[in-house]
Amino acid sequence: MRWVYGKQDWKTFERGQENCYLMTNGLGGFSSLSMTGSAARNDHAFLMACTKAPNSRYNVIHRIAEQIEAEGCTYTLSAQEFADGSREEGYRWLSEFSYEDTPVWRYLVNGVEVEKEAAMRRGENTAAVVYRVRNRSRREIRLSVTPFVQFVPKGNDIETDQGFRFEPDRIRSGGMTLSVRTDGETEKIPVKEETYFYSYDACDGRRSTGRAKAGCRILASVKAGEYRELSVVFSLESSGKGQGGALSEVSAASDIHTRGSAGRRIAEAELTAQQIIEEQKAYRRGLEEQAGFLTDTAKCLVKSASEFIAKRESTGGDTILAGFPFFEDWGRDTMIALPGVCLSTRRYEEARSILRTFARYEKDGLMPNLFPEGGKEPMYNTVDAALLFINCVWLCAEASQDMEFAREMYPVMERIVEHYRKGTRFGIHMDKDGLIMAGEGLDQVTWMDVRVGEILPTPRHGKPVEVNAYWYNALQIMGAFARRMGRDGEEYEKLAEKVKISFTEAFWMEEEHCLKDVISGTEADTQIRCNQIWAVSMPFTMLDEEKERQVVDTVFEKLYTPYGLRTLSQEDGQFCPVYGGEVLKRDLAYHQGTVWAYPLGAYYLAYLKVNRESSAAKAEVWAQMEVLESALREGCIGQLPEIYDGENPVSSKGCFAQAWSVGELLRVYEKLEAR
Numbered sequence: 001m002r003w004v005y006g007k008q009d010w011k012t013f014e015r016g017q018e019n020c021y022l023m024t025n026g027l028g029g030f031s032s033l034s035m036t037g038s039a040a041r042n043d044h045a046f047l048m049a050c051t052k053a054p055n056s057r058y059n060v061i062h063r064i065a066e067q068i069e070a071e072g073c074t075y076t077l078s079a080q081e082f083a084d085g086s087r088e089e090g091y092r093w094l095s096e097f098s099y100e101d102t103p104v105w106r107y108l109v110n111g112v113e114v115e116k117e118a119a120m121r122r123g124e125n126t127a128a129v130v131y132r133v134r135n136r137s138r139r140e141i142r143l144s145v146t147p148f149v150q151f152v153p154k155g156n157d158i159e160t161d162q163g164f165r166f167e168p169d170r171i172r173s174g175g176m177t178l179s180v181r182t183d184g185e186t187e188k189i190p191v192k193e194e195t196y197f198y199s200y201d202a203c204d205g206r207r208s209t210g211r212a213k214a215g216c217r218i219l220a221s222v223k224a225g226e227y228r229e230l231s232v233v234f235s236l237e238s239s240g241k242g243q244g245g246a247l248s249e250v251s252a253a254s255d256i257h258t259r260g261s262a263g264r265r266i267a268e269a270e271l272t273a274q275q276i277i278e279e280q281k282a283y284r285r286g287l288e289e290q291a292g293f294l295t296d297t298a299k300c301l302v303k304s305a306s307e308f309i310a311k312r313e314s315t316g317g318d319t320i321l322a323g324f325p326f327f328e329d330w331g332r333d334t335m336i337a338l339p340g341v342c343l344s345t346r347r348y349e350e351a352r353s354i355l356r357t358f359a360r361y362e363k364d365g366l367m368p369n370l371f372p373e374g375g376k377e378p379m380y381n382t383v384d385a386a387l388l389f390i391n392c393v394w395l396c397a398e399a400s401q402d403m404e405f406a407r408e409m410y411p412v413m414e415r416i417v418e419h420y421r422k423g424t425r426f427g428i429h430m431d432k433d434g435l436i437m438a439g440e441g442l443d444q445v446t447w448m449d450v451r452v453g454e455i456l457p458t459p460r461h462g463k464p465v466e467v468n469a470y471w472y473n474a475l476q477i478m479g480a481f482a483r484r485m486g487r488d489g490e491e492y493e494k495l496a497e498k499v500k501i502s503f504t505e506a507f508w509m510e511e512e513h514c515l516k517d518v519i520s521g522t523e524a525d526t527q528i529r530c531n532q533i534w535a536v537s538m539p540f541t542m543l544d545e546e547k548e549r550q551v552v553d554t555v556f557e558k559l560y561t562p563y564g565l566r567t568l569s570q571e572d573g574q575f576c577p578v579y580g581g582e583v584l585k586r587d588l589a590y591h592q593g594t595v596w597a598y599p600l601g602a603y604y605l606a607y608l609k610v611n612r613e614s615s616a617a618k619a620e621v622w623a624q625m626e627v628l629e630s631a632l633r634e635g636c637i638g639q640l641p642e643i644y645d646g647e648n649p650v651s652s653k654g655c656f657a658q659a660w661s662v663g664e665l666l667r668v669y670e671k672l673e674a675r
Helices: 273-291 296-306 331-343 348-360 384-400 403-422 465-484 490-507 530-537 545-558 583-589 599-610 615-625 628-633 659-672
Strands: 003-006 030-032 045-052 056-070 073-076 079-081 087-089 094-099 103-109 112-120 126-135 141-153 164-166 170-173 176-182 185-197 209-222 227-236 309-312 317-320 564-566
Touching (some): 045 227, 056 112, 056 126, 056 209, 126 209, 141 170, 164 185, 176 185, 227 273, 273 296, 317 331, 331 384, 331 659, 348 384, 384 403, 465 490, 490 530, 599 659
Antiparallel strands (some): 003 094, 056 073, 056 141
């Protein structure tokens, strides 16, 4: 699916910063700027490198400034907002922006056409850009390309005494070396520092300004009536065969060293910028063909899903990054995202790799929520990741018809169930009625896990509804696996039956026609939340058909929006209509009505289930999901975000690209296409 934008989409500078692109390199690094080429966030970068996959990220090239010079006149193509209130307004020359497998910008300046295309190379901290210039004017013109660099950890600003060394074919700072390969000419310029204003950080109370420096530019002259291409490849030098990282240490002296002359030609043994672009396109076409979807939107989501799969150096396996530009790889998010991101796209080997990694780190029946970094111990503060691990093994075995993998994972799953029955950390244990209790003190262990100091905005200690839905599902899976493996699964089945009876008695609210959110003896119990939808959408569920239908109808009435489910009914006194502002304000609204995209997948699967996947039900879901195309056009192009405002979900917020949002909607397309 090719997304095309025109001048109507950037009528103002602000509108031009509303949408951005995202490309990743499979290591945790990425490239993301607005569709007008500006950095509207401190986390935007043309080259966000990752020196240790997947979380040691460095903002290397923050943005690229571009100009056309002709007979004493200068025309700026790039766009950027600065802290002093000034702006580069090159978007006025921008006639088209498109994104399919690569971002493409097209400019028209008084008879001069410039097409710019960029790509990242997978497995390397390498970003490439090609400028295709057709000079249909009567003047010779010169294109200049100036990279503004930071060489700082993601989210940081450059230090006052940070040393930079600009050389003809490389830029050095902080122990890292960025190679610059081009078929143009490089020219040394007086070192220039820019201070930016980040509108998308300012509105959320994040750091609203940042700086970058430039000390060289790349030039290409084009005579009247001629066509020329200018190619540039930026790469951390040690990344030629892997992840990349630091070379020899460079002095962090306060002086800025500059040297510059003619740039060197691209060596024959190295990929050109155009070859990197073609490699990227071929890779993404292959993903689309492997997945086998028929719907254009689903095909788009297949390629979007691939951006979240990355290598993890500390474990030697694959992982799923929760969201860009903020999040890392978390256990809960991985287990929710994996069925769609890996299984619906038929990437079974990656799914098995991820699950094997988690299996190695199982401890006391729990799965890590955060993996170890820098010698630190994993964090296990999640009740749902381990139960969803069992669900993922089931779905993986079913999709790939690989019972040997299930046999391999079975002992781990046995330990999970045993520890949940006897009790493990964070207050997680089975009560005498067979239901699971979780959470104690200030430990929030469900996905509604915000904690602000000693404030728990969404306290759910007790028996959360979705956790017990996962528990029943896990018990049924263990019984089913046991039978297939010739084992005795009767104990699991008997316990599952007990859980089913207790669940219905404890959670069902007859007058509200839906389920309680938690059993805790507090006012939180009867709040109408989206968590109940998983009691209908899981492979094995407890409610009778009529109650499941009532849950689906209540969720639709109270919580459904075309872009996600509200986390709390608008009728609730704690409902927060808008997500934004300082951290405290955002956190207090995070699960108090804010619309989350990912539960929408469970809603549609539940709706299809209670309507027995009839042709009429499928037609209804197809019709409702048509609006997702507009969601994919807004925010991060081709991606689905983390959240929207609860009252009027019109603009994506939080992470502009979220793995579980993409994955869960892919599962719906898989069901609709009956793959």
